[in-house]
Amino acid sequence: MTDVTIDLNGAKVSHAVEPRQTLADFLRELCGLTATHLGCEHGACGACTVLVDAQATRSCLQLAVMCDGRSVQTLEGLRNDPVMDVLKRHFHECHALQCGFCTPGMLITARDILRRLVKPEAQTVRHELSGQICRCTGYAGIVDAIVAAGQELA
Amino acid sequence: MKAAPFEYVRPGTLAEASAALGRDGITTAAIAGGQSLLPMLNLRVAFIDLLVDISRLEELRAVTETPDGLHIGALTTHAAIEDGKVPDLFGGLLRRVAGQISYRAVRNHGTIGGSVALADPAADWPGCLMALGASVRIAGRDGVRSEPVSEFVRDAYTTSLATGEIILGFDLPRPDAPLRWGFAKVARKSGAFASSIAFVVARGKGGPVSVVLTAAASRAHSCSQTAEQLEQGAGSDEALRRAIASDLLTFAQDADSYQQRLHTATILRAIREWRAQ
Numbered sequence: 001m002t003d004v005t006i007d008l009n010g011a012k013v014s015h016a017v018e019p020r021q022t023l024a025d026f027l028r029e030l031c032g033l034t035a036t037h038l039g040c041e042h043g044a045c046g047a048c049t050v051l052v053d054a055q056a057t058r059s060c061l062q063l064a065v066m067c068d069g070r071s072v073q074t075l076e077g078l079r080n081d082p083v084m085d086v087l088k089r090h091f092h093e094c095h096a097l098q099c100g101f102c103t104p105g106m107l108i109t110a111r112d113i114l115r116r117l118v119k120p121e122a123q124t125v126r127h128e129l130s131g132q133i134c135r136c137t138g139y140a141g142i143v144d145a146i147v148a149a150g151q152e153l154a
Numbered sequence: 155m156k157a158a159p160f161e162y163v164r165p166g167t168l169a170e171a172s173a174a175l176g177r178d179g180i181t182t183a184a185i186a187g188g189q190s191l192l193p194m195l196n197l198r199v200a201f202i203d204l205l206v207d208i209s210r211l212e213e214l215r216a217v218t219e220t221p222d223g224l225h226i227g228a229l230t231t232h233a234a235i236e237d238g239k240v241p242d243l244f245g246g247l248l249r250r251v252a253g254q255i256s257y258r259a260v261r262n263h264g265t266i267g268g269s270v271a272l273a274d275p276a277a278d279w280p281g282c283l284m285a286l287g288a289s290v291r292i293a294g295r296d297g298v299r300s301e302p303v304s305e306f307v308r309d310a311y312t313t314s315l316a317t318g319e320i321i322l323g324f325d326l327p328r329p330d331a332p333l334r335w336g337f338a339k340v341a342r343k344s345g346a347f348a349s350s351i352a353f354v355v356a357r358g359k360g361g362p363v364s365v366v367l368t369a370a371a372s373r374a375h376s377c378s379q380t381a382e383q384l385e386q387g388a389g390s391d392e393a394l395r396r397a398i399a400s401d402l403l404t405f406a407q408d409a410d411s412y413q414q415r416l417h418t419a420t421i422l423r424a425i426r427e428w429r430a431q
Contacts, residue, residue, distance in 0.1 A: 002162060019162030019205060020195070041155055042193035043260060055233070055262040061192045062263070065162050066185070066207055112258065130344035131257025 004068045008033075009077025017064045023057075024048045026064035027074060035075035035104045039133070046132035049105040050074050056112040075104045083111050087149045094145035098136035106132055110146045119154040122147050157195035164207040168214075168320065172295055174206045176318025184208045184320060186229055189256070189264035190272050213293070214267065214322055219243070223328040225291070228267025228321040236261060243326070244286060245333040245431070247355070251282045257345045267321040270303065273373065275310045276347040278339075281368035284376065285335075285353035288326045294319040310372035331358025336428030338420040350416045352424040354384070365424075370406040370417050377401035380421060384428075394422065 001016040008031060015030045022041075027033045027050070039045035041060045048059040051073040078084040087110050090096070097103045106129075113120060113128045120128070125146045126139070134142060165171040175182045180203035185191055187209070194200035208214060214229040219241045226240055234240060235252035242249065255261055255269075255278050269279040270290060283290075283303040290306045292299050295318050303324070306314050315321070336354040341347065351368040363384040365377040379397040398418050402409060409417065 018159065020157040020159055022156075022192075022196075025156075042196050043189065046257070046259065049259050056259040057262060058189075058259050060196065061189055061260070063162070063185075063188070063192070063205075065164075066188070066209060068164075109259070127344065128258065131259060 002065050002068075004064050006064075006067050006069075007071040009073055015064075019063065019065050021064045022060050023050070023052070023062040023064050023067050023072065024059035026067075027059060027072075033074050033076050037101055037104055039101070044133070045102070045105075046109065047102050047105040049108045049132070051108065051112075056109055075107060078108075078111070081111070083114060083149075083153065086152055087111060087114070087145065090145035090149045090152070091142070094141045094148065096137065096141040096145040102132060102134040102136075106134065106142055110142075110149070113146060114150050114153060117150070119150045120147065125150075155196050155198060157192070158198060158201060160195075160202050161204045162207065163204065164210065168211055168293055171206055171208050171211060172293065172318045172320055174204065175320065176295065177204065180204055182206055184271070186214075186265045186268045187231065187263035188268075189260045190268065190274070208320060211320075214320070216323065217241070221328070222325075224326045225323050226266060226326065227323040228265060228271075230266050230323075232256075232261035232264050232266070232269075233258065235266070243328055243333075244355075245335060247282070247286070247333065247335045247337065247353075250337055251278050254278070254339060260345075266324065270307065270324070271313065271315060271321055273307045273309075273311050273313050274347060275372050275374075276349070276351070276369035278348070278351060278368070280307045281351055281353055281366045281374035282337075283324055283326070284374055285355040285364045285366040286326050287364070288324045290324055291322040292319050293322050298322065300325065304374075304376070307373050329357045331361055333357060334359070334428055334431040336424035336426065336431070338423035338427065340416060340420055350413075350420040352417070352420040354421075354424040354428040356384070356428065360385075360387075365401075365421065367401075367406075367417055367421060370402065370409060370413070375401075375405040377421065380425075384425065391422070394425065398422075 005014040037047040039047040043061045050059045182204045183202045216227045218225045232252045339351045353366045356363040363381045365381040368374040383397045
């Protein structure tokens with residue numbers, strides 16, 4: 001076991017972990033933060049996307065030991081984030097979720113898109129979202145919500 | 155799936171990392187971004203005893219521009235290149251290639267060094283670096299050596315990297331005239347490894363042309379007959395198609411008729427983009 005300390009949502013958190021433990025399992029099992037969802041566990045679905053040092057990151061493709069000393073933000077840590085507030089409202093209004101399984105990864109990715117691109121068009125949003133899989137909505141509502149949030153924030 | 159158990163070390167120096175990777179009697183692997191290695195470990199198609207974390211070694215981070223060209227440190231991420239944090243001596247080719255690798259969350263961690271070290275037959279960087287005439291700089295227990303990327307990548311998932319050796323970065327020669335390039339990539343699904351990637355690179359008008367095709371065989375290959383056609387200025391599509399067909403016969407004999415049409419199409423698309431520049 002290896003001791004790992006992570007700045008998690010603004011507070012220092014330490015746990016002893018097996019080297020093979022992913023950041024996703026660290027968050028869910030040791031920290032009880034279950035907004036981060038695990039779909040495929042090999043980087044294909046995007047449900048587990050979190051921020052590591054402010055960069056969008058697949059938490060299933062990150063070992064907890066490698067995050068030692070780094071800063072991690074999950075959806076729980078973005079409760080009072082102004083961009084996330086706007087996104088959540090538009091997700092609600094555009095019916096951008098159905099079962100909700102992909103939603104945490106969608107929201108984190110959407111916030112990352114709006115951080116990098118000003119007023120992205122639907123085509124750009126679709127391309128940027130291509131690493132996030134949703135099996136309910138058909139994506140239309142999600143794309144509409146991100147485009148609308150982008151316009152409001154511009 | 156979860157990875158099978160392994161040990162983990164994060165050496166503080168290059169020498170310690172090299173020693174850890176070269177430990178006798180065990181299977182070791184270096185990890186930088188881990189965006190290919192971790193899926194392989196999670197799916198249990200790769201097994202290791204010891205994971206050596208090289209992601210914080212400063213020596214692998216340097217990006218320096220010199221009169222001779224550009225050195226890109228092995229730990230440089232696809233996202234850093236996509237965002238233009240690496241000097242652009244190549245008319246925007248590096249940014250274009252970087253931005254089309256996988257997804258942003260993967261590009262934020264995946265590194266150019268890792269891409270070349272893994273040598274996936276469909277990876278973007280080995281072919282791109284070959285087309286640019288780049289060399290790989292490698293640190294080992296006996297010092298530093300350098301080798302053209304075209305020779306470093308031997309076969310599918312096979313390089314000349316010896317036990318205990320670590321890629322420091324890549325040296326890309328400065329073009330002596332403005333670079334003109336074309337790039338075409340076909341993937342069945344956005345972000346997936348490609349079914350075909352073509353690069354056409356030339357220094358100025360009338361300069362030497364390099365045509366490289368990736369994902370057609372176990373490694374990227376130069377298409378020398380197609381390049382020759384382009385250097386001679388021979389323009390007809392028919393002549394180019396014949397040259398591409400004979401290039402494919404030299405390294406992609408197993409390509410079925412769909413793959414032959416696909417590779418021909420990506421090379422022709424890259425040529426069209428190159429000509430338009």
